[in-house]
Amino acid sequence: MNITFRWYGRDNDTVSLADVKQIPNVKGIVWALHKTPVGEIWSKEEIQSEVAYIRSFDFHAEVVESVNVHESIKLGLPERDRLIENYKQTLLNLSEVGVKVVCYNFMPIFDWTRTSLFHPNEDGSTSLFFEAEKIKNIDPMALLQEVKENSHLTLPGWDHLSKERLQILFEQYKSIDEHKLWENLAYFLNEVAPFAEKVGIHLGIHPDDPPWTIFGLPRIITGYESYMKLKQITASSGNQFTLCTGSLGANPNNDLLSIFNDFIKDAPFLHLRNVKTFENGDFIETSHRTADGSIDMAGIVKILAENNYSGYVRPDHGRHIWGEKSRAGYGLYDRALGIMYLNGLWDAYMRNE
Template sequence: MKMVFRWFGEGNDTVPLSYIKQIPGVEGIVWALHDLNPGEIWPIERILEVKQMAERHGFHLDVVESVNVHEDIKLGLPTRDQYIHNYIETIKNLAKVGVKVICYNFMPVFDWIRSDLFKELGDGSTALFYEKAKIEGISPDKLVSSFLENKEFSLPGWEPERLQRLTELFEAYENVSVGQLWDNLKYFLEHIIPVAEQHGIKMAIHPDDPPWPVFGLPRIITNRENIRTLLRLVNHPNNGLTFCTGSLGANPLNDLPGMIREFGDRIHFAHIRNLKRYENGDFIETSHRTGDGSVDVHEVVKAYHEIGFTGYARPDHGRHIWNEECRPGYGLYDRALGIMYLWGIWDTLVRMKEG
């Protein structure tokens, strides 16, 4: 297991690379050019700037998260071919600096969704929270109004210009069925996987978060059977997964250790985190410790150890602790604690195997 740490770039992240360097066992940063819009080609000059910053601290940049997929590709519009061409050019540029894995998602309109970014836990820390009734009880029209006027809902990384398109995007997806979304994903993969193979890059799709339809929009990477379908769309080793225990773990029916054992050779990137589920469908993110949430993180790490996982892993969303001011879910302290918890489990499993 190769431990990495997500970093949003100089001037865009409260955590400096010099601090990440002090976390034991972290080999690389997980990065992206966050100021570029989906569909833009990533310039090699900008990529080299990040490479130089990473190497000054002894980090590799093998994993990119994310090269976002333009909405026209997901919608299957005639303009998708140009955006797929641009995506391919970005793959080629990333290969020039040694990138090995590209994480991406195929979620319509939204990335991960929460109703509160700073919900207080019993110990006084705060964390990302999903209130099911609040999310399900709002129409697309009211959602757009809430974003543009009251900012009632909290989604990361949404620039004001894109929020203005929400109504247009909702209308566009009214005619896109689940089957059509699968077809559009297949079309995308059929074009990019041969290029990824040629340039030594593995594509790793991130599950939908949460793993069920929201706001009437289809979501398709949600469970074991859907992942089987994904891997059959283009049955190639370079078509694989970012296996996120937090996203998939929001659904109690998902057997995370069993899925790791089944899909292990196609898991190119692991996100490991915990959350506490409630009977009413709400969930809140917790520390990585197994006893603090509903995800058995020990069994998750054990499954990775059993399959001989040598891919990349990172702690995912952390709590906000010790009065740290940071990006929601992406502070230093709790993610560093999470890494040490994961290493503690891993090292114990190694010792037990050695006898």
């Protein structure tokens, strides 16, 4: 188990690499060029600069999260071929500095969605929280204005959008159902996955978060059947998965132990975190400890140990504890506690082998 830590860069993160270095057994940093616009080629110079800085703290930089997929590719627009070529060039540039895994997702317009970033917990900490009924009753156009005003609602990927651009995207997606989105994903993977394999990179698609339709936009990477379907698109080793316990676990119908048992060999990168789900569709992110949420984290790590998993693992969203001020879900303290919990489970299981 190759433990890593997601980091947003020198100018974009409250956590320093000097801080991360003090967490036992962290071997690598999961990084990206967050300021490069989606669809543009990541320059060799910027890549080399970031990797050199990460390595100066004795971390590897073998995992990138994420090289985002342009909306025109998801929509299947004519300019997708040019954008796919840009994507390939970025992969080539990354391979030249030793990157082994690139995480990406295929969610329309935005990334993970929550209704509160700092929902209070009984112990005094705060967590990311999803209230299902609130999302059902929100007009996306009104939501955009709230995002612009730094409200409690945040939708990653929307902060750079204008109301006019968002309206155009929603209009374009009216003609894209799940079947068409699958077709566009297959087109992308058939072009990019063999190239990624050629340059020694595994693409790992991240599940949709939460794994169900929001705002009438299709979401297709939602559980076991999705992974079966993905494997049928192309047998290239470039076509693999980033399994995320938190994203998949938001839907109690997903049997995570079965998913990990059957697809762990196709997953070079894992996000491990816990969530507590409720019957009304709400969920809240908890500590990583099994007893604190709805996910059998101990069972997941047992599967990793039984398979002597050597891929990359990172703790995912943490609570905000001990008064830390940080990017929502991405502070130092609770993710460090999560790493130590994962270390403890791994050590105990490996000793019993």
